[in-house]
Amino acid sequence: MAEERTGKRRLAPEDIYEIALVSDAQISPDGQRVAFVRTVLDRERNDYRSSIWLVDVAGGEPVRFTTADARDSFPRWSPRGDRLAFLSNRSGKDQVWLISLGGGEAQQLTRFPEPVTHFAWSPDGTTLAVVTKAETAEPPEKEPEPETDVVRITRIRYRSDGTPGFLDEKRSHIWCVPVDGGRPWQVTSGDFDESWPAWSPSGHEIAFVSNRTPDREYNTVSEIWAVRASGGEPRPVATGDAAYFFKPVWSPDGTVLAFTGHREPFAGSSRNHQLWAVAAGGGEPASLTSALDRSVEDEVLTDTAASSKPGPIWAPDGRWIYTQVSDQGNVHLYRIPAGGGEPQLVVGGRRRVVDFSLSADGSLIACTVSEPLNPCDVIVCSADGSGERRLTRVNEEFFATVELSEPEEVWLPSASEDRRPIHAWIMKPIGFREGVRYPLVLEIHGGPHAMYGNVYFHEFQLLAAQGYAVLYTNPRGSQGYGQQFLSCTRGAWGEADMPDLMGAVDAVIERGYIDPSRLGVTGGSYGGFMTNWVIGHTDRFKAAVTQRCVSNLASFYGTSDIGFHFGEHEIGGTPWEQPELYRRLSPLTYAPQMKTPLLILHSEQDYRCPIEQAEQLYVWLKKLGRTVEFVRFPDESHGLSRSGKPKHRVERLQHILRWFAEYL
Numbered sequence: 203m204a205e206e207r208t209g210k211r212r213l214a215p216e217d218i219y220e221i222a223l224v225s226d227a228q229i230s231p232d233g234q235r236v237a238f239v240r241t242v243l244d245r246e247r248n249d250y251r252s253s254i255w256l257v258d259v260a261g262g263e264p265v266r267f268t269t270a271d272a273r274d275s276f277p278r279w280s281p282r283g284d285r286l287a288f289l290s291n292r293s294g295k296d297q298v299w300l301i302s303l304g305g306g307e308a309q310q311l312t313r314f315p316e317p318v319t320h321f322a323w324s325p326d327g328t329t330l331a332v333v334t335k336a337e338t339a340e341p342p343e344k345e346p347e348p349e350t351d352v353v354r355i356t357r358i359r360y361r362s363d364g365t366p367g368f369l370d371e372k373r374s375h376i377w378c379v380p381v382d383g384g385r386p387w388q389v390t391s392g393d394f395d396e397s398w399p400a401w402s403p404s405g406h407e408i409a410f411v412s413n414r415t416p417d418r419e420y421n422t423v424s425e426i427w428a429v430r431a432s433g434g435e436p437r438p439v440a441t442g443d444a445a446y447f448f449k450p451v452w453s454p455d456g457t458v459l460a461f462t463g464h465r466e467p468f469a470g471s472s473r474n475h476q477l478w479a480v481a482a483g484g485g486e487p488a489s490l491t492s493a494l495d496r497s498v499e500d501e502v503l504t505d506t507a508a509s510s511k512p513g514p515i516w517a518p519d520g521r522w523i524y525t526q527v528s529d530q531g532n533v534h535l536y537r538i539p540a541g542g543g544e545p546q547l548v549v550g551g552r553r554r555v556v557d558f559s560l561s562a563d564g565s566l567i568a569c570t571v572s573e574p575l576n577p578c579d580v581i582v583c584s585a586d587g588s589g590e591r592r593l594t595r596v597n598e599e600f601f602a603t604v605e606l607s608e609p610e611e612v613w614l615p616s617a618s619e620d621r622r623p624i625h626a627w628i629m630k631p632i633g634f635r636e637g638v639r640y641p642l643v644l645e646i647h648g649g650p651h652a653m654y655g656n657v658y659f660h661e662f663q664l665l666a667a668q669g670y671a672v673l674y675t676n677p678r679g680s681q682g683y684g685q686q687f688l689s690c691t692r693g694a695w696g697e698a699d700m701p702d703l704m705g706a707v708d709a710v711i712e713r714g715y716i717d718p719s720r721l722g723v724t725g726g727s728y729g730g731f732m733t734n735w736v737i738g739h740t741d742r743f744k745a746a747v748t749q750r751c752v753s754n755l756a757s758f759y760g761t762s763d764i765g766f767h768f769g770e771h772e773i774g775g776t777p778w779e780q781p782e783l784y785r786r787l788s789p790l791t792y793a794p795q796m797k798t799p800l801l802i803l804h805s806e807q808d809y810r811c812p813i814e815q816a817e818q819l820y821v822w823l824k825k826l827g828r829t830v831e832f833v834r835f836p837d838e839s840h841g842l843s844r845s846g847k848p849k850h851r852v853e854r855l856q857h858i859l860r861w862f863a864e865y866l
């Protein structure tokens with residue numbers, strides 16, 4: 203029903219079906235067109251559908267270019283710009299398809315027995331380097347029937363969130379596939395995984411990511427290697443036990459390899475990713491962004507986006523390397539001088555640059571961007587960021603019909619002794635009136651080393667539409683504020699960051715339009731940990747919803763797919779070396795002090811924060827006679843809120859609204 207005030211209606215959970223997601227903006231080599239992926243939620247099929255679209259850089263209506271009833275993704279122009287290669291699951295598993303820009307049907311190029319997960323065009327356009335677990339290029343006569351459904355586990359890393367079941371023993375390798383006929387050949391092999399193939403400008407070599415250390419089963423190393431495109435023994439480029447490197451890309455003259463990452467593999471997500479350069483022949487890499495004190499990865503969280511997680515891109519003159527930078531709730535596009543020096547902001551603003559690409563002459567950039575009131579659109583600009591133009595208006599018509607709450611960006615004093623200003627956003631409820639005091643929901647992000655930011659977030663807008671004020675913050679441990687801030691939560695999960703959250707709540711109450719007797723709290727993953735922690739340490743919240751949470755750090759150490767290093771680094775040691783520390787920092791320890799009515803939402807196949815984290819908390823609180831409910835989502839992973847089955851995503855949002863409506 204439209205509001206008389208605005209003629210617009212309030213947002214509803216089902217509106218996720220109305221929002222199209224654009225991503226992976228790939229500008230053609232000649233800079234004339236942009237290919238991008240458009241993803242929609244298909245209500246009837248309870249699934250996602252995505253297709254490749256084209257839009258002229260000069261403007262005009264985008265045109266749908268692939269029309270299969272499938273998920274098409276990862277469009278990549280041939281070097282001549284006459285063809286697009288893309289991934290599609292239209293044959294059942296993701297394989298590479300080719301389509302001519304002259305029109306006509308897409309042609310299936312690969313028929314590996316296993317999915318293709320990545321590919322890259324050779325500089326001469328004759329060959330694709332393809333990543334797959336397949337051990338042959340020939341399609342199976344028929345899917346082999348497993349002899350048994352019993353699983354024998356021998357590796358310490360045996361499952362990964364989002365993949366069905368457990369990991370098999372197969373390894374991802376690089377194959378080369380001629381695009382105009384000819385037999386594919388396997389380039390890499392052995393008891394190693396390879397990913398992110400990157401051709402040298404000569405086409406003679408392929409750089410890639412792999413962990414080839416002897417102790418790879420038990421470490422988190424990620425190295426850069428190179429191999430002749432014809433195959434043979436790979437050679438080290440940036441390797442060793444201090445390598446946590448990703449996304450290699452060759453300089454235009456082939457003398458340098460750039461890549462992202464850091465030098466503390468065990469620290470994983472708790473360190474800023476930097477941009478590195480190393481001689482293509484190998485050697486000691488040098489960081490080009492150490493003075494930036496920001497991550498060159500996209501660290502922002504949202505429930506409404508598709509992202510291709512792009513790598514760095516060289517300018518064709520070799521002077522610059524373009525990369526994302528996460529900074530205080532924004533993800534910007536910078537270009538870094540290849541020889542070192544002051545990074546230059548190219549695409550900034552209160553928004554997230556989700557992905558980007560460069561025309562062959564380096565004069566034009568295409569990006570997908572997300573803003574607080576607009577989930578996604580494609581823009582184009584010059585190489586220095588000037589002359590920005592929006593090429594799509596994907597959701598403009600829909601958002602003209604619903605009323606959104608514009609987040610107010612603020613800095614609020616922590617309740618900690620240092621009173622440190624904490625970056626936060628406040629959303630007033632739809633229909634806000636002066637003089638009225640509203641219920642407030644505190645949203646807590648996960649990671650912990652991630653960040654909220656200037657992006658559209660459907661769950662938050664939904665709460666505002668339901669009449670709640672919404673507060674979301676980047677407390678200590680968040681990305682975007684430098685390495686020292688990022689490291690604050692180490693060995694102090696909950697203890698270091700709760701004061702930041704409570705200070706922010708206090709400050710918003712001070713504004714006079716919040717009813718302090720109607721406070722709610724929610725969050726997912728580490729945000730679920732913090733939701734549990736908060737209600738175990740204060741009764742000020744009248745309702746709580748913990749999502750994909752962590753409750754028991756000792757069992758999390760042995761069940762999370764992140765791996766044992768996460769607990770050892772983030773908490774400090776192993777559960778058997780530090781039992782008291784694991785007990786002290788586990789929210790479950792404080793269950794007897796938890797009085798807030800709690801809704802527990804969890805996915806059955808969550809391998810990041812397995813459902814045992816929720817089960818323990820639920821049974822303890824039921825035994826303690828607390829108001830607690832446990833909602834379990836079958837056939838869903840940790841990513842339910844972002845990429846789960848559409849129907850489950852709607853139901854999840856409905857459960858959150860139901861709980862707050864009942865107890866707030």
Ligand SMILES: CC(=O)N[C@@H](C)C(=O)N[C@@H](C)C(=O)N[C@@H](C)C(=O)O
Binds near residue numbers: 840
């Ligand atoms: C590899 C790694 O360390 N990943 C962590 C960022 C991670 O997945 N942490 C979870 C406990 C978490 O909090 N995830 C967040 C991002 C979520 O919202 O799921």
